Amino acid sequence: MPVLVLKPGREKSLLQRHPWLFSGAIDRVDGAPEPGATVMVASTDGKFLAQAAYSPSSQIRARVWSFDAAEAIDPAFFRRRIERAATARAPLQDAANTGARLVHGESDGLPGVIADRYGNVVVMQILSAGAEHWRTAIGEALEGVTGARCIYERSDADVRQLEGLAPRAGPQRGVLPRITTIFEGGLCYGVDVVTGQKTGFYLDQRDNRALVRRLARGRRVLNAFCYTGGFTLAALAGGAQTVLSIDTAGDALGLARENVARNPSLDATRAEWRDANVFAELRALRDTGAQYDLIVLDPPKFAPTAAHAERAARAYKDINLWALKLLAPGGLLATFSCSGGIGAELFQKIVAGAAVDAKADAAIVGRLGPSADHPVALAFPEGDYLKGLLLRKAA
Ligand code: SAH
16 A cells, blocks of 8 residues: 655644645655555654545645554445444434435545435535545445435535546436425425535525524514525524525525425415625615514625635625614524634624624624534534524614
């Protein structure tokens, strides 16, 4: 097996079980590993540290598969890891909740592998050279463990470029049913696994949608960046008086309306839809004197990495400022960031700044995070992307 030998003293993070090895930590490569091949990682004095997948074109030069020298990295290894991940999620799934993240990359010991279950369909994303090397074994294991009718691949995320990989999408095993639907909190949602964002649905927000449902009764709700209506349906189910939902993605809005219609228990006449840019629309709403009792702000990733943090901070501040202005006295704001480049502390500071500029007296009611099936491994805090705050404006 080829060996990556580290520079002196650079083994510390691996000893803490962190799964990434940056190019700057590597002294030399003994052997000629292909992209994605399994290599041994060793300290300067030749001590075994980990088995990892080699990725020559990425700054993250290797990602750890196993810290055990005796564990074979083979199809059975992937089957074991996927079984372990699926078993951990099983208690969160029932007839009322048929969507779940089954595999959450590094946090499940499978760097570069994402798998979301939508009922009979599993959508997998292969995002690293190492995962690409084993993609057939991974697809087989997902099918074997879940018994799903179709394993559909959505390996078309931009991050693949950093790994030297071209985008790929399509059914990997089985045939995709004409429509994929899930239940969440007993509500039925159609999921567009073929052209939808990410794998089709934002399962990381499931627990926060349940919270919004509990808070919505009798309130005038504004759902900004609504995508396929996740929070819209939750608010309607919770008894919202009205829900205005805004997004720029016309096809997502179309599916959002269909999703409301899929649930006869919901009163579609309480839902209003706007194909608009949230930045402009919040200002326009303010001009009309509109007020809301519950606002959800769930924008896309403004800062994928820390390098984008400054510009992203301005964008977060802007939407939070206008949302706070639109909030009625005693109103609630559920505000989120899924930017890897903005930590929880910085996000709170940005929102605090927005409150000052909006002249809004607001307090934090609670902190919001990703759904319970998006855990983060103890040694991998980087996996914690979604952060949110629930604020209340003084009455
Ligand atoms: N809350 C959603 C997920 C939101 S994803 C859920 O629970 O499912 C972010 C959404 O923001 C995407 O649908 C994207 O189309 C939309 N978006 C991005 N920029 C926008 C903008 N400037 N104005 C309105 N929508 C925007």
